[in-house]
Amino acid sequence: MPSLLEYIPFLIEGSLWTLSLVALGLSLGLSLGLPIALMKFYGVKLDAYIWFMRGTPLVVLLSLLYWGVFPSFGVELGPFETSVIALGLRSSAYQSQIFLSALNSVDSGQIIAARSIGMRESQVVTYVLLPQALRISLPSWSNEYAIMLKDSSICFALGVMEILTRARYISVATDSALLPYLLAGVLFFSLTHAGTGALEIVYRRVKIKGTLGG
């Protein structure tokens, strides 16, 4: 039986999968969440979508998609792709909340001022609203990254070989119940803090001068 040490590269390799899931899931969440937030900002009622996504456990969503929706429509998407979609859909609901609150916090006077110099609404959104809202969202969005990182483990149910799945295999292969999970925990911890730390640095650099909090 190989020793625990020999399994460490195997465990770390899982990070690639985990990070892919997270990156793609967050991107999908962003590309859906931002338009949804803008639509809500301008009065379109999309509460039901958010209500559904927030209320559905990720495992349920994943299973619904993989075993129910996709086969029924003849869509053939593999476990990894389905996981990304499930993670992304869920994230979009939460991200839309983050963006909406950021949009609302941009002083409406600036919107009126932008219109007063002749900007079309699309320009107001592009040059005044979004640049500020996106910067304001960063801290909360960084949170979403941390959450997504942990959520990604759910995908083991479909055989995606992310970190936790590998920890399980190692635990069984080396007859040790604690250590592999401890190591996995350290890995998650590092990835979380590396990510949020990086986002923090980005936030500091792009922060609008005069924003509260430093």
Place this chain on the structure above:
Amino acid sequence: MVGRYIAVLLLGLLVGAALGYAIPKQEECLLERSKFSNPPSGEVTIVYGFDANYPPFTVMQPDGKPVGFDVDVMNLIAEKYGWKIVYKPWDWSTIVAALENGDIDVIASGMTFTAERSQKIWFSVPYYTYVHQLVVRSEDKRSLDEILNSNEYIAVQVGSTADKWADKLLKAGYKFKKLGLDSYVAALEALLDGRASAVITDSAFLEPYLKRNPAAADRVKVLGNLGAPKTYAIATRPQDKWLRDKINEALEELMNSPKWNELLRKWGLD
């Protein structure tokens, strides 16, 4: 307004699709064609599904490839026919669905032949026999009945046949608390560190484990067997008649050869 309608529509679609899939399919016509109903032309690639959670039958190597008794058996079968094997690790809770769905073509992962499972999937000839056992700490002097009525924790692997045994016993009126853990290893560790008073496991897992961990072997003992012996078999889709026939042919040949004992010895299963 629009948003609400869209959401309700989506919800309806989702529920409808899920239900449509969940409602038990009509008995699948066995004459229905599937990937391996008939001999395929050209190169044969078998997607081999397993849950690398079960030594010594399937275990994950550091390089990402599985090893184990079942893996060796599958590899030998494939070698005989010149098949290619693609390894697909899958979670035990959804592995049957994955087979039905076509994500994988065979399951060889310490899977017990049960009447319930054979409603949905077909099994090869059985290749290994084991029995469920109740394991306690060596110094525990109580009888089987006493343990089962002790109101203490008995550990099992969640979703395993041992888990089902625990449920059966509880239903029959025995008084204990079930402690469901991730793997047999975790369940054994719970016994060793005192969180559980007993473990329900099976001899297929236990015997090799004790051989690998002599220190643990000193600290536990098998108190008794539960129920009749069970068997492991390789699973395929019902429609894949050709595949199953081939597997059976190879299995029987293997089991009747000296190679079989070699294999058992190699993995501590003798």
Place this chain on the structure above:
Amino acid sequence: MMLRVEGLRKRYSDIEVLRGVDLELREGETKVIMGPSGAGKSTLLKCINLLVRPDSGKIFIDGEEITSKNSDVYKVRQKIGFVFQEFNLFNHLTVMGNVTIGLTKVKGMSKSDALLKAKEVLRAVRIGEELWDRYPAQLSGGQKQRVAIARALAMDPILMLYDEPTSALDPQLSMEVLSVMRELSKKGMTSLVVTHELNFAIEAANSMAVMYEGRIVEEGSPEEVIKNPKTAEARAIFNGRSNYVLV
């Protein structure tokens, strides 16, 4: 006639804020509007550049009816500069960015042309080069408002609207803004100013209008109206005292 307003009406739920406002402004004229809060002064200004849509009535800018269905709101707004009480600068842009953004994104000017124009107007409002890379949060109130004026001026408007431009500033900072506004008026910028600053009215304005409950009740030269108010409403405001700063 640079600006003509005819019978403007605007209602917000139960309240009729504008009850038939008539107003005229000649080219180069600076008119001050005064009145108690709630009189509709701010709404009137916002109707003129169509930030608010009036319910009825007509507005003509330089002879063109902007309230007609065919008028291009965006083009109209480019011709009219608006200065807000709360400045409303774009917080994420520098001073230079604030002034150039309308030029590059709305007018489609090249970066270099925009920069030239921006420097010109920033000098006109006496915002020095050392401030051009600063952000709004780093400016004083008076500086912010002058940048706001520059932002509006950069678009080469034919009419400037000021909505209580100094109400949020202390007297010291108000002075710098008012003096910039005075200079612009002297140079011939047609301006409509809602303000409480009597001194500005006397020194810089050509005419004054008094608004009360959605209507213009009195008009005349600033001196006339302040020293000899004819209507009861105007009298109530000025009470014969020319140094009274209104609340």
